[in-house]
Amino acid sequence: MTGTPTSIGLDTAGMAKRLADDIHDAWYVNLGVGLPTEVANYVTEEREVVFHSENGILGMGPTPGDNEIDPWLVNAGKKPVTLRPGASLFHHADSFAMIRGGHIDLCVLGGYEVSQAGDLANWTTPSGDLMPAVGGAMDLAVGAKRTWILMRHTTKDGQPKLVETCTYPLTAPAAVDRVYTELGVFEIRDGGLHVVSLSEGLDLETVQARTGATLHA
Amino acid sequence: MTGTPTSIGLDTAGMAKRLADDIHDAWYVNLGVGLPTEVANYVTEEREVVFHSENGILGMGPTPGDNEIDPWLVNAGKKPVTLRPGASLFHHADSFAMIRGGHIDLCVLGGYEVSQAGDLANWTTPSGDLMPAVGGAMDLAVGAKRTWILMRHTTKDGQPKLVETCTYPLTAPAAVDRVYTELGVFEIRDGGLHVVSLSEGLDLETVQARTGATLHA
Amino acid sequence: MIDKRVASLTEALEGIGDGATVMIGGFGAVGQPDALVDALAEIGPRDLTIIANNAGWSAETGISHLMARGLVRKMICSFPKGSEVFKSLYTAGKIELEIVPQGTLAERIRCGGAGIPAFFTATGYQTKLSESKETREFDGRHYVMERSLTADVALVEAWKADRWGNLIYRGSSRNFNPIMSMAAQLTIAQASEIVDGDGLEPNAVVTPGIFVNRVVQVESRVDDLLRAQKAS
Amino acid sequence: MIDKRVASLTEALEGIGDGATVMIGGFGAVGQPDALVDALAEIGPRDLTIIANNAGWSAETGISHLMARGLVRKMICSFPKGSEVFKSLYTAGKIELEIVPQGTLAERIRCGGAGIPAFFTATGYQTKLSESKETREFDGRHYVMERSLTADVALVEAWKADRWGNLIYRGSSRNFNPIMSMAAQLTIAQASEIVDGDGLEPNAVVTPGIFVNRVVQVESRVDDLLRAQKAS
DSSP states (O other): OOOOOOOOSOOHHHHHHHHHHHSOTTOEEEEOTTHHHHGGGGSOGGGOOEEEETTTEEEEEOOOOGGGOOTTOBOTTSOBOEEEEEEEEOOHHHHHHHHHTTOOSEEEEOOSEEETTOOEEOSOOTTOOSSOOOTTHHHHHHHSSOEEEEOOSBOTTSOBSEESSOOSOOSBTTOOSEEEOSSEEEEEETTEEEEEEEOTTOOHHHHHHTOBSOEEO | OOOOOOOOSOOHHHHHHHHHHHSOTTOEEEEOTTHHHHGGGGSOGGGOOEEEETTTEEEEEOOOOTTSOOTTOBOTTSOBOEEEEEEEEOBHHHHHHHHHTTOOSEEEEOOSEEETTOOEEOSOOTTOOSSOOOTTHHHHHHHSSOEEEEOOSBOTTSOBSEESSOOSOOSBTTOOSEEEOSSEEEEEETTEEEEEEEOTTOOHHHHHHTOBSOEEO | OOOOBOSSHHHHTTTOOTTOEEEEOOBTTBTOOHHHHHHHHHHOOOSEEEEOSBOOSOTTSHHHHHHHTTOEEEEEESBOTTOHHHHHHHHTTOSEEEEOOHHHHHHHHHHHHHTOOEEEESTTTTSGGGTTSOEEEETTEEEEEEEOOOEEEEEEEEEEEOTTOOEEOOTTOOBTHHHHHHHEEEEEEEEEEEOOTTOSOTTTOSBOGGGOOEEEEOOOOHHHHHHHHHHO | OOOOBOSSHHHHTTTOOTTOEEEEOOBTTBTOOHHHHHHHHHHOOOSEEEEOSBOOSOTTSHHHHHHHTTOEEEEEESBOTTOHHHHHHHHTTOSEEEEOOHHHHHHHHHHHHHTOOEEEESTTTTSGGGTTSOEEEETTEEEEEEEOOOEEEEEEEEEEEOTTOOEEOOTTOOTTHHHHHHHEEEEEEEEEEEOOTTOSOTTTOSBOGGGOSEEEEOOOOHHHHHHHHHHO
16 A cells, blocks of 8 residues: 555556456446546447447447537536437436336446445545535446446545545445456455456555555466 | 105216316326216317326327227227327336336226215225226326316115115215216315206205215205 | 347246236237237236226226136236226226325336335325325325335336337327336347337437337237227 | 517516515526526615526526526525535525425426426435435335425526417436426516517427416527536
């Protein structure tokens, strides 16, 4: 548990790809705004993973070309998207019925902190943001069948983001199933962090040194 | 308050027509199964009263001719109906959101008993039916903006159905706004029955004699 | 490739065991998945709890057919009148009944699908149907707390479907089908037509495929059923 | 004859007074009734409570425009980030904020329209957003009790409408519009097109006219708005 900045492990594209490889074909998946959105770039169309957007879309396709933009069709990040065959459109209450009702197989969110108990903090800072905003993160974290977090292993100044107990305000308690970082993949079960895999060239000691809770091999 | 059977006042067609005349143009109206359904026959198409059916229709039109029946389109009594211009179709949760949410201007229901406080009993007998069934009556009685009851003034053996206190199991307390019988029209307010109008040729004394609670002129 | 189409009713119904809770769509004959229900009666799982608006009307088909075969332990519905089979079983004490106001039934099912365990409604307050239920006042009005309903299986009827499980309906046949599709672990749809190619138009879809597990094509018999219902 | 069409934005907005609670549809620019909101800013009712997902993005248009004019007392939303106007008012203590998780916001609005005063959700349990709220355990899981939301007025955007007030939407522009239409005393829709004759196809209607009081035709500016949003 040191303050060393990590410049080791995967780049962000590698992180997104690593997570994408674990998504099952035909799953219904909601990708959070930011880095999680990148995951879609590493899921081929043939796999028919169905991407859900909380503003009322199932079956989102890739970003359209400049001449193919439909301004009425945007994702949760308010960016233009396309529809794939088999898509459907619906309103916000139905969209969150899908989320809250446990119909989404997987949501991928960013994180400020994740505790070994699976507590997630990803919506505001301890001091309270100047302007707090929560969006759909709390609904997704408690509602989806699986919540995977895609985030850097440490903060910019090297503090671990995988911790024993969150110091940031919670988004949801005991909600996280897995965490994907540039250093590895970690599963949360029985109140502890279990290593699924470490990124190429890294050993447990190196990763443990950057982690604020005990890693179980 | 006698046991005299009533053969005075309006016939059922007259009762339905009397109530139909009080419906405002452009109201959204749900008509219960049985006699209330007859009310639609006395509302002309030009008035654009929008009839709601709890199984998911707004804008029901008249019964189709034998060659025009669409078997997939039935009313709450499971009888074939038609659609008028401006109609819409929806599912049961949305249909009862309209009802429970106070969007229906008027529901017309039958009644076993109505008390001077507006309590309605119309779904089961004191002994409990051999087979109880409630349908949408409870939702309609509490949800619609106005609940009007269309019923005979007395039972077959001459007992009053407008009473001080219901002896039948309630459908809803304090739910009824008006009662239409063959003898007259009665408004319920401030815990009492107020005469709106009496059917032609009848005086208050005659109607009071067939009523189980005090009528206010 | 996502392909929720199955070739037969038997395949569609695979895995429904004794003691299952089964939601069955329809309002009377319209929107009732008659072929699925009749095939389920042939398969014969026992001690079923059925959640539906009605209890059927004929021992030959649908929910009453299941009952006539002795497969139903409990009925949760709003309006069981019209079923002679149910009536005789009920009066003989051979079947349980939970009567639910129709709008409360619809909302309990929707909430079951939407992850809401309980809600409040004014419907049923101070009636026999809320006698054992918690009540509460909000802003001067009285409400009953109702629990949501979920099921192991939902059997639904659609007009058209596609291989992703998207469904659209005809006429008044939506009724309970879209909300039941949301509320079950396993949702099985019979559809008159399964469209090929790119599937249904996204803006026209009423039940998104996320709620549907299996789709089987069968000709709708609603014409016949309505005739039978009329005759009965 | 039922005819909910009105000729101008001013006529459409008639009767919105100081202190009104106003729901505004849209998710960002898409489905936002921009013309109605900007015309409301011109009319200038004060002390408004606005219920919307976002707080706008530009002082020139939409919700931020209302705020820039000093008309908004309180904002109930899930994601006010992106509005500089809101940020400066909020940090200066000149506007109240109630942050609501997006799905809870949607369900509170739907329940408001559906006559359900309160419901339970697991969302927000053990977070700052439920600190003052009642919690309850059902079947071993913990939930927060949430109250429904209603409004004096809902401003919504549709793609097509008819004289009965039926609405359909384009792309992802349904978002909060159908549920807000249900939850207000007075629902006012701007639509790109109002169809004549027999109206919209009954099976295609998303918002039935029963929920809509007035319809006004205006060209949608979503292209422009998205460009502006991108540039800002």
